[in-house]
Amino acid sequence: MGKDIARLFGIEKEERGLISILLIQSVFFGIFYGVFNITAHSLFLAKFDEILMARAYILSGLAGIALTWLYTRFQSRMRFNNFALLNLVFVMLLTLALWFFLVVSGSNWVIFAIFILMGPLNLLALLGFYGTTGRLFTLRQGRRLFGLVDTGIVVGVIISSFSIPALLSMSVSTSGILLISAISILAALIIQSVIGSRYEQLRVLSASQEKSRATLAVFRDDSYIRAMGMFIAFSVIVAFFIQYSFMAVTRERYPLEEDLASFLGMFEGTMMVFTLLIKTFIFSYLIKNHGLKITLAVGPVLIGIFVVVALVIGSTMGYLPESGGFLVFFLILALGRLFSKAMKDSLETPAFKVLYQTISERLRYNVQSAIDGTINEFAALASGIILSILGALSFIRLIHFSWVLLALILVWIYTAVKLYSQYRNSVRKSIDTIESKEDIEEENIYEETIAGTLIEITNNYYSYLDGESVAAKLETNPVLLESFLRIAREKHSIDLLPLIRRLKNSKFPADVTTRIKELEESLTSEIPVPYQNISEGIIKSESRDKFVQSLFASGNELMITDLVKMIRDKDPVVRREAIYIAGKQEAAELIPDLCDCLSVSRVEKDAYSVLHSFGKKAFDTMTSHYYRAVGNTSVRQLIIRLFAETESEQANPFLFERLWAAQRDLRMEALNGLVKCNFVPDEDQKNKIIQEIHEVIGLLTWNIAASVALREKNDRLLLDSLNNESEWWMDFLFALLELIYDSRSFEKIKSNLESATVESVNLALEMIDIVVEEAVKPRLTALLDVSGDEEKLKNLFQFYPGEIPEYESLVIDLVNTDYNRIGVWTKACALKSLNSIENIENPDFLVALLFSPFLILREEAFRILNARFNNVLEYCRKRIPSQYMEHMALMLEGKLSAKDEIFTKAGFLAELMPGIPMDDLADLARDLKYTPGLPASEDINNSFISWNADDASVDPVIRWNLAGMDSGYQGSEHSRSEMFTLSIETLITKIFFKPTLSESIIKYLETYITKNAF
DSSP, rough: OHOOOOHTTOOOTHHHHHHHHHHHHHHHHHHHHHHHHHHHHHHHHSSOOOOHHHHHHHHHHHHHHHHHHHHHHHHHHHHHHHHHHHHHHHHHHHHHHHHHHHTTTOHHHHHHHHHHHHHHHHHHHHHHHHHHHOOOOOOHHHHHHHHHHHHHHHHHHHHHHHHHHHHHHHHHHHHHHHHHHHHHHHHHHHHHHHHHHHHHGGSBBBBHHHHHHHHHHHHOOOOHHHHHHHHHHHHHHHHHHHHHHHHHHHHHHHHSSHHHHHHHHHHHHHHHHHHHIIIIIIIIHOOOOHOOOOHHHHHHHHHHHHHHHHHHHHHOOOOOOSTTTTHHHHHHHHHHHHHOOOOOOOIIIHHHHGGGGGOOOHHHHHHHHIIIIIIIHHHHHHHHHHHHHHHTTOOOHHHHHHHHHEEEEEEHHHHHHHHHHHHHHHHHHHHHHHOOOGGSSOOOOOHHSSSHHHHHHHHTTGGGGGGGHHHHHHHHHHHHHHHHHHHHHTTTOGGGGGHHHHHHSSOOOHHHHHHHHHHHHHHTTTTOOOOSSSSHHHHSSHHHHHHHHHHHHHHOOOOOHHHHHHTTOHEEEEEHHHHHHHHTOOOOOGGHHHHHTTTTTTTTTHHHHHHHHHOOOHHHHHHHHHHHHHTHHHHHHHHHHHHHHOGGGHHHHHHHHHHGOOHHHHHHHHHHHHHHTOOOOOOHHHHHHHHHHHHHHHHHHHHHHHHHHHHHHHHHHHHHHHHHHHHHHHHHHHHHHHHOOHHHHHHHHHHHHOOOOOHHHHHHHHHHHHHHTTTTTHHHHHHHOOSOHHHHHHHHHSSSSSOOOOHHHHHHHHSSTTTTHHHHHHHHHHHHHHGGGGOOOTTHHHHHHHSSSOHHHHHHHHHHEEEEETHHHHHHTTTTHHHHHHHHHHTTOOOOOOOGGGGHHHHHHHHSSSSSSSHHHHHHHOOOOOSSSSOGGGGGEEEEEEETOOOOSOOOEEEGGGBBOOOOOOOOOOOOOOOEEEEHHHHHHHHHHHHHGGGHHHHHOOOOHHSSSS
């Protein structure tokens, strides 16, 4: 039950203990406030009139200002937990003292002091509480959990308010009830000590005093923050005026202390229930459907209406106790007070959390503390002064306070309009000041880890053969330099001699310089004797690889005919060096041959690097090769990336056409390339992109509807996979939006959407409202709304008519959907889900998958057909390609176990390397070999990773000879009888084709490589 409640409110497992104790503490704070507030008003109004109450507001404001100043001053000089405990001890002792003097003497000055200190003591208690939560929660947690913690305070007020009439009916005195406040603070104090002992965040020094001074300067210089302060100030003044009028008529209606306390308890409890309901249901509806402008305005306007009604009734029917309209006047003022408090707590306070989002994090919490504390108390002081002046004038009657109140409300409405205008300006300013991706320094995982540096050199080897920029990089990166020297030494890389000679003259420590010189001498000594011609050297040389490497190191130009022969040689080492020499000689005649090498295993990375060096010269040839490479998605993806890497406007037409490629990976590659090239579409291109945005939103709408159906059926495997599909398309959508709008603003929008709170999403929608045009805005806002899927679908179905599909038909549709819309892994999961569907009337769609180029789909389709339909393999044996047929025959004969299946191996890899898309892991799983023991090193170039097949959690055996690491970490003691093995070269190549996978794979490898002596 508790877990279900935690899941409902988005509380993660490790947060449950903290949230539980904070909720309990917040309830005690709510009880403290509720009891103190009702008791103070009941005692005061039984002894004094409303005129003296106005003067008490002045003293209360002064006391609040003094205490908050002391709070800020001491907070900056103590460890926060010690300060929070001291703060609560002070509040508790002062409350106990007030109760003690009230019981002992009951004199008027004690009652006056209780009323004056009511607001300041509550403010001190809540400042300490919010200071605690602010330090315990990260920013992301705070956005999620502050609202939940706030609810505990409201619940505490409700409990205390409804308890007071019951206590009074049991003959408990009003003064005795005040003791409950002291007991509640004592309970909160005990809980605070427990929290402080458990959480280290509270045992650090608080923020310095200089930050507070900076905040005051911001109020002076920032018009947006000033507008926030003005809005809050008038909100507080209006609230005090309403309370003043309400308490004045309540005093007339309930002259006895016990009756007044009983009424205020019921009224306060009802008011807080009403507040809770509005906060829970109305605020989210208003902010999502009508925006911040209406949310800010609805409180002042609604209160203004009540004041106007009160003025009409009071002026026509009378407002004095003896008049016939007094009761109606009293009820209207009571409703005004009810809505005033409810609107402030349920609409205004949450709305300000939205407003705070556009303030920089450096100032946000200081500004919030100043507005909630200092501005609030100064406004209370101003209210007391205004009310006292009005009360001192003999010709001013109660009805006249309502006229002044109406004028204040009109000014308040004006400040609301100004505040929203300043908020829009602040949103625009925050968009304008967002740093672009190029301006942000990101961690370079390639250059800061051993695994990363090895992969960096392997995948970009051509750039290390020459060049001052590479030398400069090696001079400043010891880890990269160490990897480079090891590769050069262990692989006897003669072609690196030009760079090594350059490094010899660089400024390194003496030991490093000595090693570089020794390496130069060693490699120079390995240069074979020259031959009369290239062909003779390649044929007769005992070390063909050293001979061709020496050709590059010599720097002599070769004939194009010789280079053509070398590039077409079957030996990958000869091919690779010929590619390097073609790049060094800038032999543009060989660009077609280099394009052909993009599809040749073990030299594709080298061909890519050299083609990249040709830049725009290779555009025409690469374009022709792209159209010839039909069916080879990898080659096409590399060509698109080559166009994008030039970051040239001349690449834009080619890249733009690829946005409508048949394969979605090509579309994403082209889209990222256009963003990199700073593509600015013309009007026709912009309209095409907008149409594509509409189609992607429609696709996401279908995915959401499908997710609802899968959730109802509790198909978690397929649901998780489909959600990952939606994330992919959401990334694609945002990349499209970046093409036609400011890319920096959409980085901020996406960040706020990922926070997934009402406040952050509203800020994102405000940004969209400013940045995005009407042709896109309605569909986009409907998609990005934080409401539940069912409600979101109602809005989206207005643009894309549809319905939530039936589960059985949905699973079959997912199997048959175009590969451009749904990935291979999701289709495989859908095939797994077909096992739960009893009747499959027509298996033709499964038979078609036996011809699929994806092994995982052939395996899953075959298992279903073999289990449910007799002789299906015999029926289509003659049409299935022989290599496909051989694999299915092994499955039919039971020679392939479940551990040999792609689905199982992809799931195994997902446990080891989380964060990599399952489509990529399914592709990688084809190269994951299931063996009876450790493989022979020569079978996979002495470079492999191996895991125990029965236990995914154990450390792998790593053998990586790439950089002279002769043997890997041996891991735990366990059986080596059954192993999964994977060539590290395969992993490196996977990173080359999918750079987005680099972080996950490198971090995984680094975990184990660092356990070796390096």
